[in-house]
Amino acid sequence: MNLKQLANKPQRFAPGHRSCSGCGFPQIVRTVLASTDNPVVVANATGCLEVTSTIYPFTSWKVPYIHSAFENAAATITGVESAYKALQKKGKLPKDKKIKFVAFGGDGGTYDIGLQSLSGALERGHDFLYVLYDNEAYMNTNIQRSSSTPLGATTTTTPDGTIHHGKEEWKKDIMKIVEAHHIPYLAQASVHNLIDLSMKAEKAFNTEGPSFIVVLQPCTLGWKFPTDMTIDIAKLAVETKFWPLYEIENGKYKINYKPAKDVPVTEYLKTQGRFKHLFRPENKGILEQIQKTVNERWNDIVKKCEG
DSSP states (O other): OOHHHHHTSOOSBOSOOOOOTTOOHHHHHHHHHTTOSSOEEEEEOSSHHHHHHOOTTOOOBOSOEEEOOTTOHHHHHHHHHHHHHHHHHTTSSOTTOOOEEEEEEESIIIIITTHHHHHHHHHHTOSOEEEEEEOSSBGGGTOBOOTTSOTTOOOSSSOBOSSOBSOOSOOOOHHHHHHTTTOSEEEEEETTOHHHHHHHHHHHHTSSSOEEEEEEOOOHHHHTOOGGGHHHHHHHHHHTTSSOOEEEETTEEEESOOOSSOOOTHHHHTTOGGGGGGGSGGGHHHHHHHHHHHHHHHHHHHHHHHO
């Protein structure tokens, strides 16, 4: 599917929501929902997407939609999927009618609060897609750190000071955690490349059993950059190998995009105010740590593709 075809698909997420200027999750949602022609049922964890798209009495969702709680979007959507199968079995729904089930959650509702619910749903083998839009902090509640927040980033709970210089722990590797559940399809995508995201969403919808996609979603408010830079920054994350585009299908790794040249990760970090303190001379070691880890993780993915 090319961009023109994607743009001409029926819109299942309407304009008029209240997301921030420059936010990328509307594009993520529209792209994912446009990547199947089947009817879709959506569950949504509490977070930026939920609060900006469902302010009573309005909604941007043009599909059946459920919001339950922060921690249980995966459990909610798999409950709906189970009910659907039960009604088909009883003859109350036609067996040839194919409905797709998808849950959307942010990093707080996925890496942290919702991890148990997601893990259980994956382990049980439900037929659904989980889409994580990753903005790397609890943006909806004033930019607190999450386990997705990168090393060195400042948040309201990990400020830069005389002793501590932003978050001191590495970003949790959610792809490895999900891979450990041995599901048939999982992928990492970015909001700047909607064709790649659509291809992955289409694969996920056509996969029998659980599937998972994590999409990088730069946050203008929490990352501290101009609102017209979202797509550029998402692209830089990929070009510097900070955020590789890859997929794992039935245990086989595939890199979807290899940068033509090596771009230092500092080119990505310096675009964001949350990392500006790292460019003081005394924090040079943190930058070196980040570059070393980015190189190691990229090489690990390359090795797994070759193996």
